[in-house]
Amino acid sequence: MKVAVCVKQIPDPADPGALDPSTNTLKRDTKLILDESDSYGVEMALQLVDTAGGGEVTLISMAPNNEVNGLRTALAMGADKAILVSDDALAGSDALGTAKVLAAAIARVEPDLVLAATESSDGYTGTVPEQIAELMGLPSVTFAKAIQAADGKVNVQRQTEAGYDDVTCPMPCLVSVTAGVVEPRYPSFKGIMAAKSKPVDELSIADLGIEAGAVGWAGGGQEIVAVVDAPTRDAGEIIEDEGEAFQRIVSFLEEHKVI
Amino acid sequence: MSVGTIWVLAEASNGAVASITLEMLAKARELADTVECVFGGDGDSVAAELGAHGATAVHATGDLAGALPGPSVAGAMAAAIAGGASPSAIFIGTTQTGRDVAGRLSVKLDAPVITNVTDVADDGGLVGVEPAFGGTQLVHTRFTSDKAGIFLLRPKSFEASETGGAAAAVSALTVPDLGAAGAAVVTNSFVEESVGPKLDEAGVVVSGGRGLGEQDKFEMIEQLASKLGAAPGASRAIVDAGWVPYSYQVGQTGKVVKPDVYIAAGISGATQHLVGMKGSKTIIAINKDSEAPIFGVADLGIVGDVHKVLPQLLEALAARG
Ligand SMILES: Cc1cc2nc3c(=O)[nH]c(=O)nc-3n(C[C@H](O)[C@H](O)[C@H](O)COP(=O)(O)OP(=O)(O)OC[C@H]3O[C@@H](n4cnc5c(N)ncnc54)[C@H](O)[C@@H]3O)c2cc1C
Ligand SMILES: Nc1ncnc2c1ncn2[C@@H]1O[C@H](COP(=O)(O)O)[C@@H](O)[C@H]1O
Numbered sequence: 001m002k003v004a005v006c007v008k009q010i011p012d013p014a015d016p017g018a019l020d021p022s023t024n025t026l027k028r029d030t031k032l033i034l035d036e037s038d039s040y041g042v043e044m045a046l047q048l049v050d051t052a053g054g055g056e057v058t059l060i061s062m063a064p065n066n067e068v069n070g071l072r073t074a075l076a077m078g079a080d081k082a083i084l085v086s087d088d089a090l091a092g093s094d095a096l097g098t099a100k101v102l103a104a105a106i107a108r109v110e111p112d113l114v115l116a117a118t119e120s121s122d123g124y125t126g127t128v129p130e131q132i133a134e135l136m137g138l139p140s141v142t143f144a145k146a147i148q149a150a151d152g153k154v155n156v157q158r159q160t161e162a163g164y165d166d167v168t169c170p171m172p173c174l175v176s177v178t179a180g181v182v183e184p185r186y187p188s189f190k191g192i193m194a195a196k197s198k199p200v201d202e203l204s205i206a207d208l209g210i211e212a213g214a215v216g217w218a219g220g221g222q223e224i225v226a227v228v229d230a231p232t233r234d235a236g237e238i239i240e241d242e243g244e245a246f247q248r249i250v251s252f253l254e255e256h257k258v259i
Numbered sequence: 260m261s262v263g264t265i266w267v268l269a270e271a272s273n274g275a276v277a278s279i280t281l282e283m284l285a286k287a288r289e290l291a292d293t294v295e296c297v298f299g300g301d302g303d304s305v306a307a308e309l310g311a312h313g314a315t316a317v318h319a320t321g322d323l324a325g326a327l328p329g330p331s332v333a334g335a336m337a338a339a340i341a342g343g344a345s346p347s348a349i350f351i352g353t354t355q356t357g358r359d360v361a362g363r364l365s366v367k368l369d370a371p372v373i374t375n376v377t378d379v380a381d382d383g384g385l386v387g388v389e390p391a392f393g394g395t396q397l398v399h400t401r402f403t404s405d406k407a408g409i410f411l412l413r414p415k416s417f418e419a420s421e422t423g424g425a426a427a428a429v430s431a432l433t434v435p436d437l438g439a440a441g442a443a444v445v446t447n448s449f450v451e452e453s454v455g456p457k458l459d460e461a462g463v464v465v466s467g468g469r470g471l472g473e474q475d476k477f478e479m480i481e482q483l484a485s486k487l488g489a490a491p492g493a494s495r496a497i498v499d500a501g502w503v504p505y506s507y508q509v510g511q512t513g514k515v516v517k518p519d520v521y522i523a524a525g526i527s528g529a530t531q532h533l534v535g536m537k538g539s540k541t542i543i544a545i546n547k548d549s550e551a552p553i554f555g556v557a558d559l560g561i562v563g564d565v566h567k568v569l570p571q572l573l574e575a576l577a578a579r580g
Contacts, residue, residue, distance in 0.1 A: 019392070094371050099362075124511065125374040126353075127411070130329060130362025139442040140329070143355050145505070159505050160355060161514075162272070163451040167327065169443035178512070180499045221371040221406070225382075226399040230390060233537070233556050238549070241563025246571040249543060252559050256520055256541060258463055258487055259579065 001055035001149065003045040004111035005079065006102055006129070007038040009063045009070030010122045024224045025092065032063060034070035037117035039184040040177050042074045045115050047182060048149050056080050058109045062090060062101050068200055075195035076187030082200045083108065089205055092217035095123070099131035101215060104208040107136065113154065114174040118143055129176040140174040141167045145181055262381060265291040266346040266407075268332070269298040269305055269317065270356055276308045278459070279352035281419035283412055284312040287350055288422070290381050295346070295427075297336055299328040299356075302429035310427040312419065318432040329359030330441045335432045336360075337367035340407065348385050348408040361411050363440075370406040377416040385410070393530040394537065414459070415515040415538060451504040454481070456490045458507065463489035464518045464536070466509055467497065470525020470546060470565055474502040479569045480524060486576045492516065494526045510535035525565045528553025545569070 009032035019025070034042075042059070049055040059074050059082035066086045075082060083105045090101065106114055114133075119126035133140035145164060146157040153170045159178060169175075187195070205215060213219060239245055253259045265287040270277040280296070287294045295316040296309050302319025309317050320335050336349070349364070351357040353375065365372045373387035377397075380386045386401045387410050402408040458464065465487065467480035477497070484491040492514070493507040509516055511531040521539035526532060528544070528551055536542070537556055544557035547564050554560040561568055 019396075095362075095374070096365050096369075096371050099366070119512065125372065125411075126358045127362040127365065127372050127374060130359050131366050134330070134333075134363045134366035134440065137438060137440055139440055140359075141327070141443050142329075142359055158355075158445075160448070162506055163449040163504070165445045165449070166447040167443055167445050170439075173443070178505075179495065180501070180505065221404045222373060222400050222402050224398055224400050225386060227391075228397050228399070230395055230397050233558075236542075236554075236556075236558040236560055238554060238557070238560040238562065240549075241561055241568055243567070243571075245561045245563050246568050246575055248559065249561065249568075249572055250575050252541075252543060253487070253520070258520055259576065 001049055001052040001113065002058070002109060002111045003049055003055065003113045003115060004058050004060050004106045004109045005038070005041045005045045005074070006114070006116040006132070007042065007059050007061050007070060007074050008035040008120045009033065009061055009067050010035045010120065013121055019227065024227060031069050032067045034073040035117065035121050037119065037121050037179065039074070039077070040179055040181050041115040041117055042077050042079060043182045043184040044147060044177055046078045048113070048147065052149065058083065058111070060102055060105050061085070062098055064091065066202055071200060072195050073187065075198045076191040077185055078191060081198055084200055084202050085205065085208065086202060087205045089212040089216050092220060093215050094220045094222060095125040095127045096131055097215035097219045099128050099135055101205065101208065101210060102128070103132045103135035104210060105203065106132065112171045113149065114138070116174065116176045118176045118178050129174060133174040136174070138172055138174050139169050140176070141169050142176040144175050144177045147175055147177070147181065262291040262347045262385060264293040264295060264346045266336070266349045267294060267296050267314065268349070268351040268357060268360055269296040269309060270352060270354060271298070271300065271305050274304050276305050277352070277354070278419060279354060279414045281312050282414065282417040283350040283352060284309070284314055285420050286379060286417040288313040290379060290385065291347065297332065297432065299323055299332040306426040306429050310424045311421050313422040313424055314427040315424070316430060317427040318430050320432050320434050325445045326441055327359065327443045327445065328356050329363050330437050331434045332360045333363030333367055334437050335434045336364055338435045339432060340368065346407050348410060351409065351411050353411050353413045357411060361409055365409055368406055368409070370404065370409060371402065372409045372411055373400050373402070374411040376410050376412045379410060379412070390534065394534060413515060415517050451506045453491070453506060455484055456488065458490040458492055458509070459514045459516055461490035461516070462518050463487050463520045464492050464509070464516050464539070465489045465522045465524070466492035466494065466526060466536070467524050468494035468526030469496040471497070472566070476566070477502055479565070479573065482573055483522070483569065486573065494532050523553050524569060526553055527551050528555065
């Protein structure tokens with residue numbers, strides 16, 4: 001079974017970065033890392049290929065400056081190879097522009113299954129996977145918390161507001177996964193060494209047949225008109241528990257007529 | 260430029276219209292001359308409630324026979340627009356269904372989506388307001404083309420209100436041939452029962468996080484919730500760990516709650532949790548780390564151990580009868 005996994009490389013969330021006031025974009029000058037949200041898709045892909053008795057896991061990423069740091073992490077987990085799309089024309093791409101690029105790159109792999117995360121940690125539009133599916137004419141199941149693949153179809157437990165649905169879908173298809181779907185493995189030392197020599201195919205948008213005007217700032221169709229401070233909450237009362245703090249909670253609940 | 264028609268994607272379960280739909284209708288009414296709904300299901304079942312909240316029409320696909328709504332509802336909307344319908348904007352809720360529909364529709368219209376929107380303003384054109392940078396700033400974004408603007412709106416951003424209007428006029432929305440894209444089918448639905456009031460409607464919510472230490476300790480949260488007539492909730496950390504079902508999750512990927520009192524026990528207060536509960540009228544936090552970000556939004560913060568404070572609190576409440 002051939003699985004393509006979308007992996008986003010993002011600034012370390014522990015280091016939030018800053019807004020560049022001249023362009024209203026996020027300054028991202030540090031090394032990018034594998035979005036934790038995508039480590040679940042990578043693990044799921046490895047397990048599905050394993051269960052199927054063979055196949056290939058290809059990582060798909062779009063990132064600035066030919067960044068491969070996050071890809072190496074996913075290759076070290078066990079993915080076979082990667083396609084990286086990096087191009088100056090992609091700066092400022094929104095979700096739809098990103099999906100167009102990823103869909104074109106994924107098409108090269110002709111996968112049975114495309115995996116992505118439900119939402120990225122830094123962009124969290126949660127629309128890219130479904131946009132990719134539509135661009136590729138594929139059926140899809142989003143919000144997966146369990147996936148099985150057999151007999152040319154996937155069976156997915158899809159989270160809903162109230163519980164979950166069993167959904168069945170023929171392959172090829174796209175599935176977006178939640179963080180509960182599997183427990184990602186840590187790369188082993190051997191994996192890390194092996195990752196160094198795994199192939200990363202670096203492509204420009206011209207290689208994918210995409211026009212510069214269709215992506216990036218130009219292709220966006222939206223613009224930021226203002227960035228303002230959000231209203232803040234007034235500082236509250238903080239008390240150190242010396243064994244009596246529960247009484248303050250009781251009186252607070254009384255004041256607010258909960259009890 | 261005045262806003263002509265806004266379409267609101269309606270969602271419903273068991274014949275009851277979702278609160279996010281009613282919230283969006285209230286906002287859409289403020290902004291537009293005409294507000295109409297699109298619904299992936301039987302229009303007659305929701306027409307009265309949608310009308311009472313100001314929708315004059317509901318364009319409904321009829322029963323989807325188990326198909327996931329994303330491709331079919333987006334396909335039907337795009338076909339209607341290609342056929343001459345011209346909404347200025349389309350309001351879609353940030354729900355599982357809503358995200359699917361918005362993603363598919365944006366490709367069909369080749370138009371962007373403004374996501375995570377908590378407010379929409381009319382500034383000679385509609386502007387979506389989206390919290391960013393840990394909720395410290397609000398980014399205002401507008402569309403630059405004259406295509407229908409797709410907004411994904413977060414639940415609990417607006418107050419639902421009735422207009423007492425007549426039932427919305429039901430019209431048929433035709434789902435075009437979707438080819439392979441429509442092939443995913445729901446074969447079974449499971450509802451995870453939870454006790455007490457519904458999480459997103461409860462006046463009081465008691466949530467637990469990883470600071471509880473182990474799954475069994477969530478019982479303290481359930482006991483406290485039942486004592487206070489509250490709904491139990493959770494951080495994503497303990498949902499992912501399998502301690503409680505996803506339906507308990509509060510936050511960006513879970514439910515947005517706005518109770519009178521929110522109690523967070525052993526929750527650090529990550530941005531993604533805060534966006535789901537920051538709008539609560541009052542917040543009580545119990546955390547042993549005085550630096551935990553949850554204290555930044557708490558009206559009453561207890562720096563202490565949940566394994567001490569919660570049992571004492573439960574005992575004190577029990578003693579009151
Ligand atoms: C794309 C994305 C979406 C997300 N969506 C959500 C979401 O919807 N909801 C959500 O909640 N999270 C979400 N998260 C995860 C979020 O970033 C945090 O990881 C999560 O909220 C942390 O849960 P927690 O506070 O329970 O755990 P931790 O961050 O581990 O915090 C545990 C806290 O308990 C305290 N503690 C430990 N022991 C005790 C004790 N004995 N007594 C008192 N306090 C104690 C610690 O000081 C600590 O502050 C999302 C993340 C991403 C990337
Ligand atoms: N630049 C990217 N490169 C690879 N995958 C991406 C990229 N952007 C988004 N994705 C995928 O789409 C998911 C949802 O992203 P988003 O819509 O931004 O929340 C991510 O978790 C990834 O799986």
